[in-house]
């Protein structure tokens with residue numbers, strides 16, 4: 001089997017809100033798949049359908065070769081899940097919650113559990129109601145990662161973590177990847193998944209609007225460059241793929257299409273570069289590009305996006 | 307923004323080593339207004355609700371004090387051990403509507419005023435600290451004691467308003483001005499005491515709920531001390547006077563009203579509030595005096611299945627209900643002889659207790675048993691609602707994402723509730739039976755009352771089934787079960803007296819068990835009820851398996 005998750009034409013409506021609108025998602029076995037989209041795009045809904053917690057109105061979903069709604073329990077032995085909003089039982093400690101969830105999945109690796117608790121710097125003796133958001137999240141992460149699940153569905157797992165813990169998290173996910181496990185990692189911030197994800201799917205209003213490797217996507221987008229040079233920069237506007245150029249007395253700024261990046265940097269170096277910063281495209285910019293296409297297709301002025 | 311605030315700050319200037327006295331209260335006025343704004347619905351609802359309740363009691367009781375026979379009935383509730391549950395019983399030798407309302411129903415108003423005050427103070431002090439909002443507010447120009455002071459000011463104002471309002475209701479119904487105000491003030495005084503007590507308990511723990519639970523325990527203890535004291539001696543013994551509730555009873559409105567006992571209430575309110583301030587000055591924002599206790603690192607080995615998980619989460623509630631109902635069963639079981647004395651009993655009450663003078667005691671015990679069963683029904687419905695809370699709060703989601711089926715998860719809840727119900731009825735039945743056996747010197751009551759309590763289990767299981775069905779089919783409507791429960795209680799108490807038609811009585815699941823121990827257990831009815839309960843629960847489980855998990 002080469003695909004861990006396939007969905008086709010998935011539709012899920014809550015009353016008048018169409019949370020999923022013909023979603024086509026495909027996640028290959030053994031990859032870390034970034035699942036990106038703004039708040040309310042339908043990430044959590046997708047994951048809940050994949051877990052059989054919600055039933056799709058129409059369309060098909062297949063997880064590890066099975067129908068998640070009909071074979072939920074059997075599937076769940078092979079899946080670990082971190083919810084987007086982790087709620088713990090007020091009068092159970094974090095340690096108890098981890099054990100309970102692990103045992104209900106069919107057992108957990110005690111040594112690995114203790115190691116993860118240590119690495120995430122979690123105090124397992126505190127009662128659920130006393131944990132901060134970040135610590136509640138850690139409890140769910142430890143419970144999920146201490147299992148030997150083949151597939152991990154992680155819904156914005158790092159949203160409440162501090163940068164230090166995010167590094168630990170990335171490290172642990174890297175280990176899992178090396179072991180050949182499949183991870184679906186959702187986020188609304190590109191930076192949180194770009195270090196980990198082999199491929200990315202971008203969801204907007206219940207539809208996947210782009211799928212591919214980050215490099216492929218970057219090809220299609222622009223990098224913003226800001227540079228301080230010894231001599232005033234001239235003639236950049238004649239190069240292909242340059243946009244939004246600001247070249248005055250101060251630093252020079254422009255955006256450049258991925259495919260023309262090399263030429264732009266070469267041209268810039270002739271003016272004696274003293275300082276250079278480049279910003280890879282953010283999720284917003286990746287998304288904006290899509291909006292731009294849509295607007296252009298609709299025959300409206302696409303503005304400076306195009 | 308920040309600079310404006312610092313500029314306005316009265317005395318955080320350089321060199322001011324300690325805060326000036328006034329600074330600790332800075333911002334109190336604004337916080338008072340803020341509290342009033344946040345509670346603009348809640349507070350009037352409490353006050354008007356209590357005023358309405360008093361009006362209802364006055365009008366209802368007026369119907370019950372018309373004839374000498376009726377007054378004899380009421381006397382039974384106001385004297386002896388039963389009377390001591392409600393109060394010392396002033397004015398019972400010549401019962402009037404206002405004396406009865408103040409002397410018996412007064413307890414409800416004391417408890418309500420105490421709850422209103424303790425919830426209010428906890429909500430605006432500890433709860434604010436617990437969720438971090440107090441930190442935000444206190445970083446502005448708000449003094450260290452401002453939160454507590456503002457909450458106490460509002461609580462005091464609410465209780466004064468309550469006193470005036472209740473006095474007004476009394477007067478409006480034509481029950482004397484000064485004594486009405488005295489009753490209102492007695493109720494308000496209880497509120498003030500518990501505002502003060504809560505000002506103290508919120509300092510002790512980090513959790514608002516623990517603080518309200520502590521203050522609630524003080525309330526329970528105050529009631530127990532007063533009730534025990536009043537049982538020892540007519541019109542109260544020295545022991546009674548250790549309870550703040552007694553002080554409010556001892557004002558004796560409509561008998562020979564006196565105001566001075568309320569000085570004790572004011573004194574206690576002041577002392578507890580002062581202690582609260584003292585403790586508050588010795589701790590950090592958000593901290594408690596007692597550090598939160600650490601719990602277990604690992605889960606107990608038995609905590610490994612949906613069933614044991616449901617038990618673990620329901621355990622505290624099950625134990626609490628069992629203890630409370632056992633205590634009340636013991637109390638009511640022992641009171642039988644006194645309450646079921648046929649001398650001077652009205653026809654209505656004889657009807658309620660089974661209709662025959664010869665079996666009055668069994669009839670009384672039957673009513674008590676039915677009442678206990680309905681209370682057990684409350685526990686069962688609350689249990690299903692807590693499963694629903696698990697679902698909507700998102701705590702069921704990670705569990706159902708493990709290898710736990712919907713059947714196992716919800717079935718675990720239902721099993722724990724059903725077994726818990728049976729175990730509870732068994733224990734409460736034993737306790738009631740032992741108390742009755744001792745009071746009557748007749749050992750057979752132990753078995754009879756245990757069996758009687760268990761005979762009600764199938765009816766309550768039907769309630770559980772109904773709640774389970776709603777959980778699966780229309781979870782928003784689980785509350786409908788409350789109506790069925792309330793209706794069953796109504797039928798149990800008044801069905802006979804009001805001559806309700808058979809079909810109307812049969813709508814109550816509790817009715818089909820009859821009135822054990824007065825009636826024998828009917829096996830066909832038992833089996834039918836159990837089958838209905840099982841069918842309802844199964845339908846609920848199937849429906850839950852088919853619907854979406856709802857998280858908010």
Ligand SMILES: Nc1ncnc2c1ncn2[C@@H]1O[C@H](COP(=O)(O)OP(=O)(O)O)[C@@H](O)[C@H]1O
Pocket residue numbers: 014015017018019037038039040041042043044045046856857
């Ligand atoms: N249970 C629900 N009831 C009604 N609307 C819902 C429910 N769950 C999600 N939605 C709506 O569906 C859309 C997608 O939500 P969600 O999947 O939570 O987005 P994301 O996780 O990407 O932020 C949102 O518009 C949200 O308001």
Ligand SMILES: [Mg+2]
Pocket residue numbers: 040043044045084155
């Ligand atoms: Mg989400």
